[in-house]
Amino acid sequence: MSSKVAVIGVGNSKFGKRDDVSIRELSWEAVQESLNDAGLTLQDIDLTIIGSTAYRGVEIYPAPVVAEYNGLVGKAPIRVEAACATGSAAALNAYMAIRSGLAKIVLAIGVDKMTEVGTATSLAIGGRGGNYQYEFHLYGTTFPTYYALYARRHMALYGTTEEDMALASVKAHKYALSNEKAHLRKSISVDDVLKSRVISSPLKLLDCSPISDGAAAVIFASEEVAKKITDAPVWIKGVGYSSDTSSLASRGEWTSLRSAREAANNAYSMAGIVPADVEYATVHDCFSIAEIIAYEDLGFAERGKGVSLLREGQTEKGGKVGTNLFGGLKAKGHPLGATGLSMIYEITKQMRDEAGSVQHQFKKYIALSHNVGGTGHYAYVFVYSR
Amino acid sequence: MSSKVAVIGVGNSKFGKRDDVSIRELSWEAVQESLNDAGLTLQDIDLTIIGSTAYRGVEIYPAPVVAEYNGLVGKAPIRVEAACATGSAAALNAYMAIRSGLAKIVLAIGVDKMTEVGTATSLAIGGRGGNYQYEFHLYGTTFPTYYALYARRHMALYGTTEEDMALASVKAHKYALSNEKAHLRKSISVDDVLKSRVISSPLKLLDCSPISDGAAAVIFASEEVAKKITDAPVWIKGVGYSSDTSSLASRGEWTSLRSAREAANNAYSMAGIVPADVEYATVHDCFSIAEIIAYEDLGFAERGKGVSLLREGQTEKGGKVGTNLFGGLKAKGHPLGATGLSMIYEITKQMRDEAGSVQHQFKKYIALSHNVGGTGHYAYVFVYSR
Numbered sequence: 001m002s003s004k005v006a007v008i009g010v011g012n013s014k015f016g017k018r019d020d021v022s023i024r025e026l027s028w029e030a031v032q033e034s035l036n037d038a039g040l041t042l043q044d045i046d047l048t049i050i051g052s053t054a055y056r057g058v059e060i061y062p063a064p065v066v067a068e069y070n071g072l073v074g075k076a077p078i079r080v081e082a083a084c085a086t087g088s089a090a091a092l093n094a095y096m097a098i099r100s101g102l103a104k105i106v107l108a109i110g111v112d113k114m115t116e117v118g119t120a121t122s123l124a125i126g127g128r129g130g131n132y133q134y135e136f137h138l139y140g141t142t143f144p145t146y147y148a149l150y151a152r153r154h155m156a157l158y159g160t161t162e163e164d165m166a167l168a169s170v171k172a173h174k175y176a177l178s179n180e181k182a183h184l185r186k187s188i189s190v191d192d193v194l195k196s197r198v199i200s201s202p203l204k205l206l207d208c209s210p211i212s213d214g215a216a217a218v219i220f221a222s223e224e225v226a227k228k229i230t231d232a233p234v235w236i237k238g239v240g241y242s243s244d245t246s247s248l249a250s251r252g253e254w255t256s257l258r259s260a261r262e263a264a265n266n267a268y269s270m271a272g273i274v275p276a277d278v279e280y281a282t283v284h285d286c287f288s289i290a291e292i293i294a295y296e297d298l299g300f301a302e303r304g305k306g307v308s309l310l311r312e313g314q315t316e317k318g319g320k321v322g323t324n325l326f327g328g329l330k331a332k333g334h335p336l337g338a339t340g341l342s343m344i345y346e347i348t349k350q351m352r353d354e355a356g357s358v359q360h361q362f363k364k365y366i367a368l369s370h371n372v373g374g375t376g377h378y379a380y381v382f383v384y385s386r
Numbered sequence: 387m388s389s390k391v392a393v394i395g396v397g398n399s400k401f402g403k404r405d406d407v408s409i410r411e412l413s414w415e416a417v418q419e420s421l422n423d424a425g426l427t428l429q430d431i432d433l434t435i436i437g438s439t440a441y442r443g444v445e446i447y448p449a450p451v452v453a454e455y456n457g458l459v460g461k462a463p464i465r466v467e468a469a470c471a472t473g474s475a476a477a478l479n480a481y482m483a484i485r486s487g488l489a490k491i492v493l494a495i496g497v498d499k500m501t502e503v504g505t506a507t508s509l510a511i512g513g514r515g516g517n518y519q520y521e522f523h524l525y526g527t528t529f530p531t532y533y534a535l536y537a538r539r540h541m542a543l544y545g546t547t548e549e550d551m552a553l554a555s556v557k558a559h560k561y562a563l564s565n566e567k568a569h570l571r572k573s574i575s576v577d578d579v580l581k582s583r584v585i586s587s588p589l590k591l592l593d594c595s596p597i598s599d600g601a602a603a604v605i606f607a608s609e610e611v612a613k614k615i616t617d618a619p620v621w622i623k624g625v626g627y628s629s630d631t632s633s634l635a636s637r638g639e640w641t642s643l644r645s646a647r648e649a650a651n652n653a654y655s656m657a658g659i660v661p662a663d664v665e666y667a668t669v670h671d672c673f674s675i676a677e678i679i680a681y682e683d684l685g686f687a688e689r690g691k692g693v694s695l696l697r698e699g700q701t702e703k704g705g706k707v708g709t710n711l712f713g714g715l716k717a718k719g720h721p722l723g724a725t726g727l728s729m730i731y732e733i734t735k736q737m738r739d740e741a742g743s744v745q746h747q748f749k750k751y752i753a754l755s756h757n758v759g760g761t762g763h764y765a766y767v768f769v770y771s772r
Binding site for chain 2: 022053054058059060061063064065067068072073074075076077078079080081082083085089092093095096097098099100101102125130131132133239241242243244245246247250258259262374377378379380
């Protein structure tokens with residue numbers, strides 16, 4: 001058994017509308033990069049965990065085809081799903097496999113081809129990720145609708161404005177410009193966001209993350225192996241996870257995700273840190289309001305004050321806690337199975353000082369990933385150190 | 387971290403066409419029984435793993451609704467899928483969570499409502515569990531077709547007959563008669579099997595497991611906790627898992643599942659036993675030929691000789707290795723997400739001498755579960771002791 005687990009290799013495909021590749025070819029882009037990054041070959045991998053929501057595309061049980069194409073036959077017994085947090089569920093499986101002593105080197109692959117179905121279908125699938133019977137079927141609640149409800153409530157309780165939320169989108173697009181792998185690479189203004197068409201009021205098109213295809217791969221290793229293989233391991237210092245009710249009607253609040261707060265508290269506790277220690281974060285900005293809520297749920301800001309971090313530039317490069325400097329879900333893209341592992345890719349690059357023009361300046365090298373499934377139906381927070 | 391993991395509570399719903407319940411209500415039948423069996427309440431559960439193939443029914447992302455209905459909000463961050471071995475993938479997750487030290491008591495829930503779609507759709511879904519692009523789409527290969535191919539090859543190489551295969555079905559139905567939770571409770575003869583309509587030659591209707599709804603739940607605990615809670619823990623002595631190519635065309639043989647052999651070897655090795663030590667087994671008899679192949683893959687019989695165990699009654703109650711004495715997939719039923727955990731339910735009842743009229747006689751109390759996903763796309767073998 002290994003008491004510590006390290007990230008020793010990361011890969012990330014180009015995100016976007018990837019008509020040029022099948023899901024297995026897409027996964028290989030990430031796997032190949034992660035192996036090269038770790039200096040390993042397929043033979044070194046003990047176990048593979050595949051994270052995919054199997055998003056109603058061509059491959060509905062994608063693990064065997066992904067494993068076969070990548071040369072991982074015999075090593076891929078599990079697919080995991082946790083809606084939009086599927087990539088983090090795969091990371092947690094890899095972490096458990098190593099800490100339990102069952103494996104020393106584990107490859108987690110996250111992949112989804114979401115554009116194989118139309119946008120309307122996609123929204124319906126999203127809506128069914130919540131409570132099908134009571135909310136999707138009766139009220140037609142799709143994912144933008146869920147977050148629109150949170151946004152309205154946040155506006156009513158705390159005075160958050162549509163302009164405030166737009167700041168999150170503008171920041172995401174600004175950083176995606178320098179990320180060649182990002183789905184959406186164009187600069188936008190607050191005005192652009194405000195004038196974009198309404199999806200579910202108050203959320204407009206540019207408040208929403210795109211429907212993306214993409215893959216990410218992360219290689220985890222036990223402490224012993226990591227120290228042999230690499231001079232730059234990124235250690236997982238804390239893992240936190242939680243879940244919440246399927247129906248939003250059952251929740252007592254609509255401006256914060258209880259599951260994310262619990263996941264964060266558990267991760268902080270295990271890592272022995274407080275929110276103020278975090279220097280870099282990836283947060284789950286599936287909608288602009290979600291980034292603001294994330295700041296609050298993670299303890300970066302008080303309840304209702306999340307927007308102040310955006311206004312003051314505290315989550316910019318060089319700010320107190322650099323956040324989503326690769327473009328976030330909003331502009332880098334959000335292929336559900338890949339997102340959580342893509343966050344680890346980004347954090348690893350940052351923690352190794354390999355992030356180029358978006359390199360954040362660290363003092364203590366403490367980072368965090370925050371990945372939410374659905375509207376807090378699942379939540380994962382991991383803390384990393386160098 | 388716990389070096390040993392025990393089964394401390396088991397539950398199993400009635401399997402069958404369960405129009406009377408939703409997937410969450412179905413899951414509760416198993417969860418409730420497992421809690422009562424362990425003498426625990428929901429508050430004692432640290433973590434829940436939900437195994438479901440989300441079989442194209444009403445709930446396509448079932449974990450949050452199942453968790454909410456069962457009162458497990460905050461504790462259910464992961465759904466796992468490994469096709470027909472999904473229940474065992476959930477068990478492996480629970481095992482890893484405990485051995486890694488992340489949790490002390492883990493509830494694994496396996497559930498699928500497969501009858502919410504028609505049989506034709508169901509077969510198509512099954513076929514897509516293999517290689518969609520090369521085998522399902524081009525050749526229309528559904529699951530019976532895959533196993534029919536194995537059966538034909540076994541017949542050609544080893545002289546296995548349709549009568550031989552029918553013996554497996556007859557045995558399954560015989561034992562399901564005394565299992566009130568079984569899907570199919572009627573006695574059948576070899577002649578009935580041979581005269582039933584052809585599904586995919588040489589497999590006929592009565593060579594095939596039914597399309598079932600059902601749930602199973604298993605509570606796992608660390609050694610320390612198990613010893614406090616129960617006088618009759620069932621210990622997991624060995625875990626083995628493997629996977630194979632998505633396309634059958636890529637495999638070098640069609641009379642044996644390489645993944646199952648690897649899983650078995652790994653489980654035997656970890657448990658420090660040999661096949662002859664196993665006194666009770668649940669094997670994955672999704673089709674009659676699959677039971678014969680299982681005997682061979684597990685080392686209970688030489689290659690090509692599996693049918694001799696059936697002919698000689700060695701896998702009957704009181705035989706050398708009692709097998710599927712609750713009716714097996716063939717007659718107990720095969721709700722994909724539940725099957726692997728239902729096997730653990732059955733083994734636990736047997737190992738505690740609580741199996742009533744089908745109680746097998748043990749000397750050393752060593753048992754094994756063998757759960758295959760697809761046509762060997764995934765395989766799990768676990769070894770148990772008292």
